[in-house]
Amino acid sequence: MAGVGRRVKEALPLLPFLTVVAIFLIIPTVTVVVSSVYTDGVFSLERVAALFTGTALSALANSVLLSGATALLGAVLGAVMAWLIVSSPPTSMVRRAVLSLCSVLAQFGGVALAFAFLATVGLNGVLTLWVQQVFGWNLAGSGWLYSLSGLILVYTYFQIPLMVIVFVPALEGLRDQWREAAVSLGASTWAYWREVAIPLLTPAFLGSALLLFANAFAAYATAAALVSQGSPILPLLIRASLVSEVVLGQEGFAYALALEMIVVVAVVMLAYNLLVRRSARWLR
Numbered sequence: 001m002a003g004v005g006r007r008v009k010e011a012l013p014l015l016p017f018l019t020v021v022a023i024f025l026i027i028p029t030v031t032v033v034v035s036s037v038y039t040d041g042v043f044s045l046e047r048v049a050a051l052f053t054g055t056a057l058s059a060l061a062n063s064v065l066l067s068g069a070t071a072l073l074g075a076v077l078g079a080v081m082a083w084l085i086v087s088s089p090p091t092s093m094v095r096r097a098v099l100s101l102c103s104v105l106a107q108f109g110g111v112a113l114a115f116a117f118l119a120t121v122g123l124n125g126v127l128t129l130w131v132q133q134v135f136g137w138n139l140a141g142s143g144w145l146y147s148l149s150g151l152i153l154v155y156t157y158f159q160i161p162l163m164v165i166v167f168v169p170a171l172e173g174l175r176d177q178w179r180e181a182a183v184s185l186g187a188s189t190w191a192y193w194r195e196v197a198i199p200l201l202t203p204a205f206l207g208s209a210l211l212l213f214a215n216a217f218a219a220y221a222t223a224a225a226l227v228s229q230g231s232p233i234l235p236l237l238i239r240a241s242l243v244s245e246v247v248l249g250q251e252g253f254a255y256a257l258a259l260e261m262i263v264v265v266a267v268v269m270l271a272y273n274l275l276v277r278r279s280a281r282w283l284r
Contacts, residue, residue, distance in 0.1 A: 035252065050253050211272050217234075
């Protein structure tokens with residue numbers, strides 16, 4: 001009994017955390033799963049089957065395209081920026097300032113980011129009006145900022161600093177001894193990166209790209225602020241289904257769409273954890 005009491009006492013500090021996880025993660029997830037396959041208390045796959053209709057498939061394709069494009073752009077540009085940061089001295093003020101700025105910009109999304117782009121390159125944005133007056137060009141064009149291409153640009157803005165944050169530790173894990181050993185064996189700088197550094201960094205790079213994919217796939221507020229009409233991606237289609245903007249009484253369909261998002265994000269994060277675990281064996 002004393003041992004049980006000690007374990008309970010040691011677990012008490014975790015109670016607030018477990019409570020938050022249960023209320024905001026476990027219970028909503030279970031509710032979505034159950035409501036997706038049960039209609040009025042009866043098991044049914046009708047809502048799941050609706051995921052294979054034209055509207056749902058189009059939203060899924062757009063979400064995958066948006067997430068994939070921004071993950072690729074963010075991963076490549078962020079990796080280059082991370083390499084430039086790591087190349088600077090560890091005590092450099094510029095290095096610390098850039099990393100701090102990336103930490104802030106990675107969280108600068110949602111409505112604030114959308115309005116920042118609207119005020120800059122929107123139909124009446126400051127930069128749009130200035131370029132039109134000086135050069136006669138219309139940056140806003142036919143309203144591309146309010147479409148999928150505009151979302152790709154805006155999402156990439158917060159994907160790049162997120163990539164910097166998660167990829168810098170992998171670059172810092174490359175040991176100087178490995179480079180020295182390669183040079184002592186007659187390898188050039190390019191040979192070192194091709195034969196040693198890039199293979200070691202590939203799992204971390206792919207894992208970071210998957211994290212960016214999941215981040216963009218689940219984002220909502222930025223897209224909701226930019227795209228007010230239509231439902232080009234899954235989060236917006238869920239919103240439309242909940243408020244019956246498409247067909248009256250589609251609340252149940254929203255559960256199925258949410259289940260689809262949960263499955264996709266869960267698979268992506270599982271692959272991310274496997275890749276990070278693989279790279280962690282070397283980058284210690």
